[in-house]
Amino acid sequence: MIDHRADKPDFTAQADSVIPEDPNGTAIRHFLAIIIILVIGGSPMTAPIAASTDTGVPELYRQHCAECHGLDRLGLMGPALLPENLKRLRKKSASGVIQSGRPATQMPAFGEKLNPSQIQSLVNLIYTPLDQVPNWGVKEIKASQLLYHKPGALADEPLFDADVDNLFMVVELGDHHATLLNGDTFEPIHRLPTRFALHGGPKWAEGGRYIYFASRDGWISKFDVFNLKYVAEVRAGINSRNLAVSDDGRYIIVANYLPHTLVVLDARDLSPLKVIPAVDGKGNSSRVSAVYTADPRNSFVAALKDIPEVWEISYEDEPPAGFSGWVHDYRQDSGENYPQERFPVRRIRLPKILDDFFLTQNYDQIIGSSRNGGTQVVDLDLKRSVANIDLTGMPHLSSAITWKRQGRTVLATPNIKKPEVAIVDTETWQVIKRIPTKGPGFFMRSHENSPYAWVDVFFGPDRDLMHVIDKQTLEIVKTLKPAPGKTSAHVEFTRDGKYALVSIWDMDGALVIYDAKTLKEVKRLPMKKPSGKYNVHNKLTRSSGTSH
Numbered sequence: 235m236i237d238h239r240a241d242k243p244d245f246t247a248q249a250d251s252v253i254p255e256d257p258n259g260t261a262i263r264h265f266l267a268i269i270i271i272l273v274i275g276g277s278p279m280t281a282p283i284a285a286s287t288d289t290g291v292p293e294l295y296r297q298h299c300a301e302c303h304g305l306d307r308l309g310l311m312g313p314a315l316l317p318e319n320l321k322r323l324r325k326k327s328a329s330g331v332i333q334s335g336r337p338a339t340q341m342p343a344f345g346e347k348l349n350p351s352q353i354q355s356l357v358n359l360i361y362t363p364l365d366q367v368p369n370w371g372v373k374e375i376k377a378s379q380l381l382y383h384k385p386g387a388l389a390d391e392p393l394f395d396a397d398v399d400n401l402f403m404v405v406e407l408g409d410h411h412a413t414l415l416n417g418d419t420f421e422p423i424h425r426l427p428t429r430f431a432l433h434g435g436p437k438w439a440e441g442g443r444y445i446y447f448a449s450r451d452g453w454i455s456k457f458d459v460f461n462l463k464y465v466a467e468v469r470a471g472i473n474s475r476n477l478a479v480s481d482d483g484r485y486i487i488v489a490n491y492l493p494h495t496l497v498v499l500d501a502r503d504l505s506p507l508k509v510i511p512a513v514d515g516k517g518n519s520s521r522v523s524a525v526y527t528a529d530p531r532n533s534f535v536a537a538l539k540d541i542p543e544v545w546e547i548s549y550e551d552e553p554p555a556g557f558s559g560w561v562h563d564y565r566q567d568s569g570e571n572y573p574q575e576r577f578p579v580r581r582i583r584l585p586k587i588l589d590d591f592f593l594t595q596n597y598d599q600i601i602g603s604s605r606n607g608g609t610q611v612v613d614l615d616l617k618r619s620v621a622n623i624d625l626t627g628m629p630h631l632s633s634a635i636t637w638k639r640q641g642r643t644v645l646a647t648p649n650i651k652k653p654e655v656a657i658v659d660t661e662t663w664q665v666i667k668r669i670p671t672k673g674p675g676f677f678m679r680s681h682e683n684s685p686y687a688w689v690d691v692f693f694g695p696d697r698d699l700m701h702v703i704d705k706q707t708l709e710i711v712k713t714l715k716p717a718p719g720k721t722s723a724h725v726e727f728t729r730d731g732k733y734a735l736v737s738i739w740d741m742d743g744a745l746v747i748y749d750a751k752t753l754k755e756v757k758r759l760p761m762k763k764p765s766g767k768y769n770v771h772n773k774l775t776r777s778s779g780t781s782h
Contacts, residue, residue, distance in 0.1 A: 291355045291356065291358075291359050292359075294348070294352055294355065294356060295307075295356060295359060298344060298347070298348070298356075299315065299356065299360075303315045306364075306368065307360065307364070308368065308472055309451050309472075313430040313431065313449075313450070313451050314450075314451045314472060314473065315360040316360070316363070316364065316472070316473065316492070317360075317361045317362070317363055320360065320361065325357060325361050328357045328360070328361070329350075329353050329354060329357050332344050332348070332353045332356060332357065333345040333348075333350075333353055368472065368493070369493070370452075370469075370471060370472055370492075370493050370495075371509050372506045372508075372509055374469075375468060375469065375470055375497065375506040375509070376505070376506055378468055378469035379466070379467070379468045379503075379504060379505065379506075380466065380467040380468065381465075381466050381503050381504075382463070382464055382465055382466060382467075383458070383461075383463060383465040383466075384503070385465075385502040385503060388458055388460070388461040388463065388465070389460065389461060390460065391460065392459070392460040393460065393461060393462055394416075394423050394424075394462075396416045396417075396418065396419075396423060397416075397417070397418055397729075398441065398442040398443075398459075398770060399441075399442065399729055399770050399771040400416075400417035400418055400728055400729045400730075400769065400770065400771060401414060401415065401416065401417060401423075401442055401459065401769070401770045402414070402415040402417050402726065402735070402767050402768060402769050402770075403415070403436055403438075403445055403767070403768045404737075404745060404761065404764050404766075404767045404768075405428070405432055405436065405764065405765050405766050405767075405768075406761050406762045406763060406764050406765075407431075407432070407762075407763045407764075407765050408740075408741045408743065408761075408762030408763030408764075409762045409763075410427060410428050410429070410430055410431075410432075411425055411426060411427055411428060411762065412425070412426055412428050412432075412436070412447070413425045413426075413761065413764075414426070414459065414462075415745075415759075415767075417728045417729065417733075417769060418728075420733075420747055420757050420759065422759070423462075424462045426457065426462070426464075428447055428449070428455070429447065429449035429451065429453045429455060430449055430450070430451060431449055431450040431451070432447055432448065432449050432450075433448060433449065433450045433474070433475065433476065434448050434474070434475055434476025434477060434489075434524070435476065435766050435768065435781070436448075436766075436768055437477060437478065437479045437773070438479075438768065438770050438773050438774055439479045439483045439501065440483045441770075441774065442459060442770035442774070443458065443459060443460055444456055444457065444458060444459065444465075444483075444501075445457050445459055445768075446477055446479060446486060446501075448474050448476055448477040448488065449474070450473060450474060451469070451472070451473070451474070452469045452470050452471035452472050452473060452474040452488070452490065452492075453467060453468070453469050453470075454467065454468050454469075454470050454474075454477060454486065454488060454499065454504055455467045456501070456504055465503075466503050466504045467504065468499065468504040468505075468506070470488040470490070470497040470499060470506070471488060471490035471491075471492060471493065471495065471497060472490070472492040472493065473490065473491040473492040474488055474489065474490050474491065475489040475490065475491060475521075475522060475523065475524055475525075476488075476489055476524050476525060477489070477525070478525045478526050478527045478534055479501065479527060480501075480527060480532075480534070480549045481527060481529040481532065482532075482549075483501055484500070484501050484502075484549070485498055485499065485500070485501055485507070485549050486498070486499040486500075486501050486504065487499070487525050487534045487536075487547065487549075488525075489522035489523070489524055489525040489536060490512075490521070490522055491521040491522070491539075492521075494511065494512040494513070494519045494520055494521055494522070495509050495510060495511055495512055495522070496509075496510040496512060496522055496525060496534075496536055496545075496547065497509050497510070498510070498547075498549075498577050507576070507577070508576065508577050510547070510577065510579060512538055512541070514538075514541045514543060514581075515581075518540070518541055519540070520538040520539055520540035520541040520543075521538070521539040521540055522536055522537070522538060522539065523536075523537040523538065523539040523588065523589050523590065523591075524536065524537055524590070524591065524632060525537075526593055526782055527782070528546070528593060528597040528614070529597065529776065530596075530597050531546070531597055531614070532548060532549055532550045533546050533547055533548045533549060533550075534546070534547045534549065535547075535591075535593065535600060535614070537588040537589070537590075537591050537600075537602060538587070538588075539587065539589060540587065541587065542583065542584040542585065542586055542587045542588075543581050543582060543583055543584060544582045544584060544588060544591075544600065544602070544612055544614075545579050545580065545581055545582070546579070546580040546582070546614060547577050547578070547579050547580075548577065548578055548580070549577060553575075553576075553577075553578050557578050557580055558575075558578035558579055558580050558581075580617070582612060582614070582617045582618065583618075584610065584612065584618075584619050585610065585619055586604050586606070586608055586610060587604050587606070588600075588602030588603065588604060588610070588612075589602075589603060589604050589605050590602065590603050590628075590629075590630065590631050590632050591603070591612075591631055591632065592631040592632060592634040592645070592647070593782060594636070594660070595636060595643075595776070595778050597614075598613065598614055598615055599611055599612060599613050599614065599620075600612045600614065601623065601631055601634070601645065602631065603625065603628060603629050603631050605628060607626065608622065609622065609623040609624075609625040609629060609631070610622050610623070611623065611663055621663040622663075623658055623663050623664075623665065624664075624665050625647070625649075625656055625658075625665065626652065627649045627650070627651035627652030627654075627674075628649060628650040628651040628652075629647040629648070629649050629650075629656060630647060630648050630649065630650050630675070630676055630677075630678075631647055632781055633647070633648060633676065633677050633678050633781055634646060634647035634648075634678065634781075635678055635679065635680050635687065635778060635779050635780070635781075636660065636778045637680060637682075637687070637705050637778060637779070639705060639706055639708075640706075642659060642660070642661060643660045643661075644657050644658060644659060644660065644666070645657070645658040645660050646658075646678060646687060646703075647678065648671075648674070648675030648676060648677065648678045648689050648690075649674055649675060650674050650675075650676065650693060651674055651693075652674060653670060653671045653672065653673050653674055653675075653691070653694060654668045654669060654670055654671055655668070655669040655671060655675065655678065655689055655701075655703065656668050656669075657669065657708055667708050669703060669708060669709075669710065671689065671691055671694075671701055671710075672691045672694055672696040672699050672701070672713070673691030673692070673693055673694015673695065673696050673697060673699075674691065674692070674693035674694055675689045675690050675691050675692055675693070676690055676692035676693065676723060676724075677689070677690050677692065677723055677724040677725065678690075679724075679725040679726055679727065679734075679779055679780055680705065680727070680778075680779035680780075681727040681731030681750070681772070681777065681779040681780075682731065682777060682778060682779060683730060683731030683732075684705075684727065684731045684734075684750050684751075684779070685704060685705055685706070686702045686703060686704060686705060686711070686750065686753075687702075687703045687705050687779075688700060688701070688702055688703070688725040688734060688736075689701050689703065690721075690722055690723045690724070690725075692721065692723050692739075697721045697722065698715055698716070698717060698718055698719055698720055698721060698722055699713050699714065699715055699722060700713070700714040700715075700716060700722045700725070700736060701713050701714075702714065702753060712753055714736075714748075714753065716736050716738060716744075716746045716755070717738045717740070717743075717744065717746070720738050720739070720740040720742075720743065721738070721739035721740065722736055722737070722738060722739070723736075723737050723739045723765065724736070724737045724739075724765055724766050724767065726766075726767040726768065726769055726772070726780065727750060727769065727772060727779065727780075728769065729769060729770070729771035729772060731750060731779075732749070732750055732751070733747050733748065733749060733750055733756070734747070734748045734750045735747050735748075735767050736748065737761075737764040737765055737766075737767065738761075738764070739763055739764070739765065740763055741762055741763050742760075743760075743761050743762065743763050743764055744758050744759060744760050744761055744764070745758070745759040745761050745764050745767070746758050747759075
């Protein structure tokens with residue numbers, strides 16, 4: 235582990251993003267961390283680049299790519315070059331990036347050094363899966379750890395004047411940055427560089443003092459919002475899906491595609507505490523679809539992508555007796571099953587795999603869907619599937635929301651494959667209405683103080699539209715077009731629900747602020763392909779109008 239003192243910069247560089255500098259004008263490059271990994275931690279650097287029928291391709295890669303992306307393609311200063319990590323870069327676009335570089339980044343142009351055939355060979359290589367998944371355990375994670383400021387070293391008061399409860403963090407995918415936004419004035423407070431390809435949504439903790447980012451490359455970054463500085467980073471996996479923070483703010487858990495693990499980190503400095511292999515009782519290994527926090531249960535809940543199981547992981551100091559298995563006597567004085575291991579796993583076996591899921595506001599049930607079809611309700615206390623819901627296509631349940639209607643709680647979910655929003659009664663689990671939309675949607679949001687729910691049509695030809703639905707009549711009352719010809723996506727509300735913020739998902743994009751009652755635009759802020767916006771109050775209170 236490298237201990238970077240306060241006079242060092244607050245972020246490590248990567249080849250595909252701008253190298254920031256700290257207030258003292260110094261900059262640190264990620265190769266320092268790699269040296270430590272190589273010398274102390276052992277490294278998968280000796281792993282083969284990939285199988286290839288062209289004997290010249292590995293040499294091309296070594297000569298032009300390995301210095302920044304790693305000989306094993308797992309990433310160094312630049313991101314990992316694996317098909318799992320390149321979901322946001324289409325294969326047909328990759329040759330253009332190699333040929334022309336990437337503007338405003340350290341990715342150089344190779345068009346004058348490589349001919350089209352060589353470039354295409356490299357494209358084919360980086361989209362070829364590795365023959366063997368490399369090891370990435372506690373030793374490798376610990377070696378990657380970067381500590382810029384020790385816990386307690388920075389001031390406990392914000393450097394800015396704003397209501398912390400109404401802060402937003404806006405992720406700008408276009409140039410790998412994020413903007414800290416004042417939710418009362420809608421003025422940016424600070425713009426910070428991020429790792430390449432953030433994924434899964436950053437998570438607030440400790441009343442808005444800290445926020446944690448996860449990148450597809452597995453990098454977890456802890457940012458001190460009060461001091462506007464990164465305080466720690468660690469690479470928890472090679473390809474990660476998302477992270478969750480325990481309700482008490484003490485632990486981080488990371489869901490990985492590569493390797494097939496869940497990783498528990500100490501939130502203070504991101505030290506690894508436990509690596510949990512995602513393996514069933516028969517030895518079958520699985521990617522982890524997602525992990526979320528179940529606050530009242532003092533646990534994390536994770537779904538496995540390749541195994542029909544949901545896992546609940548306790549983060550209590552003394553997990554309940556029998557949490558991870560059957561015991562004969564639950565009395566503490568019996569001596570049975572005490573002491574328990576930390577972060578025990580309770581396995582819930584299901585009829586079908588869950589790719590995506592939603593936690594109810596009571597955190598006693600989850601609703602999950604599968605790419606192969608079918609949606610099921612899983613009771614975490616009964617530890618089994620208890621109902622099926624008639625939802626076809628692919629409902630995007632991690633973006634679902636709930637509200638009260640006619641004395642009952644309804645769930646509303648967009649659908650990635652069908653142009654509709656489905657409304658479900660959560661007592662009977664029956665679909666009570668299917669609202670036709672102008673295209674398949676990705677994000678849906680509301681607020682307890684708003685009569686409306688907003689949903690985009692992200693995947694349709696009319697992706698520049700945004701529907702506003704009356705939560706009681708279940709009718710579309712208005713369709714907005716914030717930026718004609720550009721994708722509208724991901725709404726988030728201010729803490730009081732008075733304003734709704736919409737992203738224009740474009741390099742020449744913007745954040746558009748609407749009066750949530752009149753539906754009139756009140757302000758527009760230019761941004762570089764803004765995606766998610768995350769409000770401190772709404773996220774930490776687990777508002778029913780936003781994802782958790």
